[in-house]
Amino acid sequence: MGQQVAIIGSGMTQCRSRWTEKTFWELAQEAVANAVKDAGIHINEVNAGVVGIYNDIFEFQAIPESGLQGIVGLANKPLMRVSSGGATGAYSMLAGYNMVASGQYDLVLVFGVEKALDCYDYEARSATPAVVQTIGYSWDPWFERPLGAHASASYAAVVQAYMDEHPGDLTPMARAKVVELLCQHAQKNPYAQRLGEKVTxxxxxxxxxxVHPIRSLETCVYTEGACALIFASEKVARSMERVGHAPTWISGVGAANEPYFVGWDINRYKVLHRIYSDHLATKRALDMAHLSIKDIQVIELHDAYIPQLMITLAEMGVVPLGRANDLVEEGIIMPGGRILVNPSGGLVFGGHFVGGSNMMSTWSVMREFTEQNLQFGMIHGTGASLSMYGCVFVLERRS
Amino acid sequence: MATEKKFVIPPAMLPETGMREVAGNDGKTYLVRNDAMFTGMQHAQGEFSEFFLALRDECRIFGHRCPGCNHIIVPPFEKLCPPCNFNKMTKEYVLDIGITVATPVIVVFAPARFKDEVPFALGYVYLATADNSFTDSALFLRMRTTQGAIRPGIFGKETPVKIVFRDVRRGEILDIFAVPQSELTAAQIAKTPLLESDLEWNRVETPHWTVTPERADALKKVVRSFQLLGERIATSPRAIKDLANWERNVEVRTGGGTFWFRIQDGTLEVHDGPHSGTANLVLTIEDPMPLLRWVENTLNTSGESLTSPPLTDFVIEGRLLLNKTELETVTRLDRITRSLRRDANAG
Structure with missing residues (x-):
């Protein structure tokens, strides 16, 4: 294990379905400036950076990170771009974590940015089919994409297979109640895309x-926005602590990606009714932190789709597989329940600017640590076909 | 083999050059430029060419089997077996029957290039092998029914399926699809290859029901409400646009009786009784009450917007049967709910 890593600052932009007023350059710069200010450092102190950008097409530029180099204050310093599907934000954080944990750098800027709604279908006169098509380019061009596969179909396949395996779980009402809950949570997130909205x-x-069996109000939104985090070595974080700036420590990290093709052997193929990557990533992160899921007080998890959120919580061990209804029916994630889930409103209500939404999750957990005096939290990212990527961080606030 | 000439990018999807001004949330003016991320491709099919040529020319499917661990994968997505430290795999033909891994999903909202094909089902299939087993990996396929539009309940987990080959094949995964064996005769299941033209499509049997007074009364209300809907559409620019460039004679058969409506030039015109000729589309629903709730919800532009599910869901749930795979008429009607509300609230 390398040296300890802490997060000492975070910065957000407003989440919006579309920013005609800003390009991804200004969005990124705004988030970075906010994070630097929050950390109380000068950008010149930062040694290196990692940027999460999911999709070149959304940015309308190949290697879109190139234009950001000087804009984010990293002239003549290393800046690495990460692209890992929906989990781009979390994997960018993993890269940033490793840069510091290895001892190579003391201060690393990790940020994510995304546009989306500049895509436009001139035939339908609507952005949405073009956005769906753009995400659909993530599927292989020989076997799946020609069939019309896309993100919703892919996640729905996992959800449907889970429901086949566990009849009676993921009831429509339990799922609807989770949507209602996240909508309420989002009203306390000043950056949320769906602030002011009421969904029952x-x-x-x-x-x-x-896509049957998933309904439109159970899906995440398309978002344009940015988030930035400042990762620090223990030496720097301790010096910040001495001047009264409490760092958030990264106690555990875990990641796992399942194979692309579906089959019955979980060691060789994607088993359709599981999100095994979430199970493995969570276990690895918790083992590293020497904690169990019962110790975790707040989870910000990647809710691309509400039934997927419920399966992910089961894969994490919050409830057994097949008992995801208990999250609602036994009040486990409901107000006053054992665990706080997605207090930002998640990706469904807070927003899903793919390159950085997992960083927004981190911002949210850090906020809950302070506002609710919590000690242990977890953030999670998933992505790619059939939710095959999983990346989890255990965060800790030490008194 | 002759192939149909089609454009990869439909002309209607090509943007004209242009720059326009839009108002930002801050009240300032911003520019938006029409553009496209456009790259023509001659996309090499490489090592998968042999698989697709076998579909096209032999109407056969093969996988790759590892002689070390005995796993057989379809499609043959790799030639070397990683768990056996990249052991060389061998080609092996599999059968054109199999079982579903899970219930297929039904796509209602598709990527731009597939939006004219909805609803369609996608599912994973384990194909049978010559040694009376199944493949270890699953083939992802379009799943079809011979009985009208796809809907839940036709396929489930481990549903026996037959692979059907299209009559005109191009050497691609769309050359094949799966249908449930329950819709086929024993001779069709045994036939290899089974071609699309071997099957009778869009066989929608009219359900047998008795017209009850309650349903007949409900249908009268449905017809009246649809007539009112036609009048309201005529006053709503957005609703007129929803029905523009679309012409259909649609017959609606219910347990309360039958009526039909014509969509033409942005208008909706409603008539009692069955259509005198051949309707372009036949909608069948036993209980007319859900239709009544939908049309009343659509006409009510001031209340809660979602007191009835959309008609699209009735199709997807199998309550409203279509005699063919054509969802566009239904989705256009669904758009009217929001359009009437927006125009009413606008002025």
Whole structure:
């Protein structure tokens, strides 16, 4: 194990479905400036950077990170771009963590940025089919993409297979109640895309299917925005602590990616009714932190789709597989329950600017540490076809 | 083999050059430029060419089997077996029958290039092997029914399926699809290859039901409400646009009786009784009450917007049967709910 790593600052932009007023350059710069200010450092102190950008097409530029080099204050310093599907934000953080834990750098800027709604379908006169198509380019061009595969179909396949395996779990009402809960949470997130919106369980149940069995109000939103974090070595973090700036420590990291093709052997193929990557990544992160899931007080997890959120929580061990309804019916994640889930409103209500939304999750957990005096939290990213990527961080606030 | 000439990018999807001004949230003016991320491709199929040529020319499917661990993978996505330290795999033909891994999903909202094909189902299939077993990896396929539009309940987990080959094949994964064996005769299941033209498509049997007074009464209300809907559409620019460039004679058969409507030039015109000729589309629903709730919800532009599911969901759930795979008429009607509300609230 390398040296300890802490997060000493965070910065967000507002999440919006579309920013015609800002390009991804200004969004990135704004988030970085906010993070540097929050950390109380000068950007010149930062040694290196990692940027999460999911999709070149969204940015309308190949190697879009090149233009950001000087804009974020890293002239003549290393800046590495990470792209790992929906989990781009979390994997960018893993890269930043390793840069510091290895002892190579003391201060690393980790940020994520994304545009999306500049894509446009001129035939349908709507952005959405083009955004869906762009994400659909993530599927292989020989066997899956020609069939019309896309993100919702892919996650729905996992959800449906889970429901086949566990009949009666993931009831429509339990899922609708989770949507209602996250909507309420989002009203306390000043950066949330759906701030001011009210969605009820009845509305969820009557919203249209986008891919059976998933309804439109159970899906994450398309978002444009940015988030930045400052990762610090123990030496730097301790010096910050002495001047009253409490760092958030990264106590555990874990990652796992499942194979692309579906089959029955979990060691060789993607088993359709599992999100095994989430199970493995969580276990590895908790083992590293010497904690169990019962110690975790707040989780910000990647809710691309509400039923996937419920499966992920089961894979993490919050409830057994097949008992995800208990999250709602036994009040485990409901107000006053054992664990606080997605207090930012998650990706469904807070926003999903893919390159950095897992960093927004981190910002949210750090906020909950301070506001609710919590000690242990976890953040999670998933992504790619069939939710095959998993990346988890255990965060800790030490008194 | 002759192939149909189609454009990769439909002309309607090509943007004209242009720059326009939009108002930002801050009240300032910003520019938006019409553009496209455009790269023509001659995409090499490489090592997968042999697999696709076998589909196209032999109507056969093969996988790769590792002689070390005995796993057989379809599609043959690799030639060397990583768990056996990259042991060389061998080609092996598999059968054109199999079982679903799980219930297939039904795509309603598709990527731009597939939006004219909805609803369609996608599922994973383990194919049978010559040694009376199944492949170790699953093939991802379009799943089809011979009985109208795809809907839940046709396929489930471990549903026996037959692979069907298209009559015109191009050497791609869309050359094949799966249908449930339960819809086939024993002779069709045994036939190899089974071609698309060997099957009778869009066989929607009219359910047998008795017209009850309650349903007949409900249907009268449905017809009246649809007539009112036609009048309201005529006053809503957005709703007119929803029905523009679309012409259909649609017959609606219910347990309360039958009516039909014509969509033409942005209008909706409703008539009692069955259509006198051949309707372009036949909608069948036993209980007319869900239709009544939908149309009343659509006409109510001031209340909660989601007191009824959309018509699309009735199709997807299998309550509203279509005689063919054509969702566009239904999705256009669904758009009217929001359009009437927006125009009413705008003025």
């Amino acid at each position: 369980a009845d509305q969820v149940l009557n919203s249209r299917f986008i």
